[in-house]
Amino acid sequence: MSKTLSKIKVALVGIGNCASTLLQGLHYYSDCKREEECIGLRNLLLGGFHPRDIQIVAAFDVDSRKVGKDLSEAIFAQPNNTLKIVDMLQTNVTVCKGPVLDGVGEYARNIVQLSNLPEVNVAETLKETGAEIVVNLLPSGAIKASHWYAEQALIAGCAFVNATPVFIASDETWGRRFEEAELPLVGDDLIDQVGATTLHKTLLKLLSKRGVRITETYQLDVGGGTESLETLKRTRDVKRIVKTKSVEAALPYKANVVAGSTDYVDFLRNRRDSYFWIKGLYFCKVPMQIDLRLSTVDAPNAGSVLLDVIRAVEVALNRKLKGAILPISAYAFKHPSQLMLLETAEKAFVDFIRESK
Numbered sequence: 001m002s003k004t005l006s007k008i009k010v011a012l013v014g015i016g017n018c019a020s021t022l023l024q025g026l027h028y029y030s031d032c033k034r035e036e037e038c039i040g041l042r043n044l045l046l047g048g049f050h051p052r053d054i055q056i057v058a059a060f061d062v063d064s065r066k067v068g069k070d071l072s073e074a075i076f077a078q079p080n081n082t083l084k085i086v087d088m089l090q091t092n093v094t095v096c097k098g099p100v101l102d103g104v105g106e107y108a109r110n111i112v113q114l115s116n117l118p119e120v121n122v123a124e125t126l127k128e129t130g131a132e133i134v135v136n137l138l139p140s141g142a143i144k145a146s147h148w149y150a151e152q153a154l155i156a157g158c159a160f161v162n163a164t165p166v167f168i169a170s171d172e173t174w175g176r177r178f179e180e181a182e183l184p185l186v187g188d189d190l191i192d193q194v195g196a197t198t199l200h201k202t203l204l205k206l207l208s209k210r211g212v213r214i215t216e217t218y219q220l221d222v223g224g225g226t227e228s229l230e231t232l233k234r235t236r237d238v239k240r241i242v243k244t245k246s247v248e249a250a251l252p253y254k255a256n257v258v259a260g261s262t263d264y265v266d267f268l269r270n271r272r273d274s275y276f277w278i279k280g281l282y283f284c285k286v287p288m289q290i291d292l293r294l295s296t297v298d299a300p301n302a303g304s305v306l307l308d309v310i311r312a313v314e315v316a317l318n319r320k321l322k323g324a325i326l327p328i329s330a331y332a333f334k335h336p337s338q339l340m341l342l343e344t345a346e347k348a349f350v351d352f353i354r355e356s357k
């Protein structure tokens, strides 16, 4: 049983594939009572909160097939192409139109249909709906739009979760601004539950712990969601920097490392295939190599981590913490303000949640 009756009020920015799975996940796990029942969920209770304690109170997008619709309908509208897992009940949350800014890149313009409904005052809507936490799920190339929504969170007095690879929580200036506003900030670039980066880092660590000297390794992805097109056209370089830095941090020495998304294959829909190549030397410099493919569906990979992040940010709000919150960012994001080893980050997160009991 969760210890509180008050809901964690969340606003979602960008009603794409991630938002779809997050909302379906909230419904899917709402009646779960015991850990062993909730397959796929890392924490049934976190900081005393159950997933059903999370309530989506506001939603923003720019696509005409989503804006003006109930959230339960919008999450299944094109071009979203992730799995339909549950039948949704009406949420009574209507998707509002926000400004487009750089949210829709040159290539995504063929896929996104811009709504001509009027824009709402986003900060006012956040205040009116009582949102406490804004979760940024904009496309990864939406730098200006992500900054703009972080600004709206500051105006409305909301905590900000940046799931995109735009540098906000890892940026000192933004960190200071949230600190001054006495609001928590976490990000950047959410780590997947069964993510290629985590798997890659774990394999490298395992091998290097056993005395293998890694000489070369790469990790390349193909996917068919709009986000994969985005990654290919607008954010390939930044993604490559974020992922490569994160993978390099798993090794105690320098090796040739390349990790970054590569291509868009439309018929894969929201599926993602990640290819790994690892080359190293073991006893007497005898060579070894690993060739591996991981197949996942992209959006569900964000679900469990987002549920943990939202509940952890509520913990931070209740403890009146402000600025970039490192234990949450290092645990759940690829580019926190300070990179940590996986197990150090996990421990810091567990300790952070435990301190709140």
Ligand SMILES: NC(=O)c1ccc[n+]([C@@H]2O[C@H](COP(=O)([O-])OP(=O)(O)OC[C@H]3O[C@@H](n4cnc5c(N)ncnc54)[C@H](O)[C@@H]3O)[C@@H](O)[C@H]2O)c1
Binding pocket: 013, 014, 015, 016, 017, 018, 019, 060, 061, 062, 063, 080, 098, 099, 100, 101, 102, 103, 104, 112, 136, 137, 138, 139, 140, 141, 142, 145, 163, 164, 165, 189, 190, 191, 192, 225, 226, 227, 298, 299, 300, 301, 302
């Ligand atoms: N496993 C994962 O899916 C995963 C993991 C890590 C990070 N992320 C990040 O999460 C973000 C969302 O991913 P996704 O797959 O849901 O993307 P998506 O392309 O499916 O959804 C993006 C949504 O944002 C909307 N949008 C575009 N411009 C907008 C604007 N100005 N205002 C409001 N809405 C706007 C689009 O219409 C679309 O509905 C991406 O930045 C991605 O890098 C996802």
